[in-house]
Amino acid sequence: MSSTSTQNTEALFVDQLTSKLTENKSLEVEQESRGNGPDIVVKDSHSGKRIFIEFKDAGPYGELPISSILSINDQVKRIATTDTFILITFSSISNFLSKKLKELNVTAFSKPSVDDVLNKVQVALSA
Amino acid sequence: MYGEFRVKLTSFDQAAVTKIFTDAYQNKLPGAYARSAYKNGNSVSEGEFCAGYHTNDSLFLVYMMESDRLKVYVETVNKKDLGLMKATINRYFEQVTDLFKKHHLTWSKPEATITLEECPVYGFVKTKKDRFKDIWESQKEKLFITPIASLTASYLALRINILPADDLVKDMKKAVILTAEAYIGVIIGLIIGILLSANKKAFTFNF
Numbered sequence: 001m002s003s004t005s006t007q008n009t010e011a012l013f014v015d016q017l018t019s020k021l022t023e024n025k026s027l028e029v030e031q032e033s034r035g036n037g038p039d040i041v042v043k044d045s046h047s048g049k050r051i052f053i054e055f056k057d058a059g060p061y062g063e064l065p066i067s068s069i070l071s072i073n074d075q076v077k078r079i080a081t082t083d084t085f086i087l088i089t090f091s092s093i094s095n096f097l098s099k100k101l102k103e104l105n106v107t108a109f110s111k112p113s114v115d116d117v118l119n120k121v122q123v124a125l126s127a
Numbered sequence: 128m129y130g131e132f133r134v135k136l137t138s139f140d141q142a143a144v145t146k147i148f149t150d151a152y153q154n155k156l157p158g159a160y161a162r163s164a165y166k167n168g169n170s171v172s173e174g175e176f177c178a179g180y181h182t183n184d185s186l187f188l189v190y191m192m193e194s195d196r197l198k199v200y201v202e203t204v205n206k207k208d209l210g211l212m213k214a215t216i217n218r219y220f221e222q223v224t225d226l227f228k229k230h231h232l233t234w235s236k237p238e239a240t241i242t243l244e245e246c247p248v249y250g251f252v253k254t255k256k257d258r259f260k261d262i263w264e265s266q267k268e269k270l271f272i273t274p275i276a277s278l279t280a281s282y283l284a285l286r287i288n289i290l291p292a293d294d295l296v297k298d299m300k301k302a303v304i305l306t307a308e309a310y311i312g313v314i315i316g317l318i319i320g321i322l323l324s325a326n327k328k329a330f331t332f333n334f
Contacts, residue, residue: 001193059240059248059249060251061249062238063133064309065129065198065200065242066131066200067131067164067200068242069171070129070144070164070165073170094193096175096190096191100170102322104170112133113334
């Protein structure tokens, strides 16, 4: 998949996910512009729990480079222990990187469906 | 900004690979790790690399192999110079593949990436077919468009009576000679380009 088509897939995915998340009136959904922060932040207005959703793309390389863990680590350090961090990619994730993400309690999805992520968000908010 | 390149190794004996790097780089892993972004040890520990090397302006760290893939992390002190990162990746790639050659390790499928926050840059090594295509693309104007344009212009000049028939013949001869020269040039270019590709292994990065 080319970088542009991955970006289009990602943009469509973000729109669909944001749209479905906002159907739940008890959730506050913020979509961030590109930067150092996560791309989507979901907050349960009752419990105050937050879910940070980050998208990463490896382009034609096809696999997230292991050094992706560096920026993810920085972001995870900045969130509270009660918050959940979800990584979504349309590239693949090596076993080594997958192991490292688990150590950071990051839930990683490679090429997920919108429903996969919605389910995870619901489980994390109800935990 | 971080770089990574990877190759597939036909024989992937981790101990042998570690020894080759350690012998070649005098075990500079601790120094390279201590200068890298990984140095706090929170994400990837020193023990998860099999080798490393550093200079004043850059470093590389070789990850322990996963299956048959060898992955090399590249970092430059200057985090904003993309050109420097590309040159550094190619310098280390050349060193690593020279080392493989020296120790008769067969490698294939070289790929590289540079992570610029949200914008990955992809690098690949041009094959003979890619070089053939590049030369062909750069020369096809000379081979087809220029001679056709030249002949058409002469013909039109003749039709509207601003060029005598003798001059048209001269122009056509000139166009044929130029085309023949261009074809010879392309053939020589192809031979040199393809011969060079056998020795030149460097990543070309696309944006």
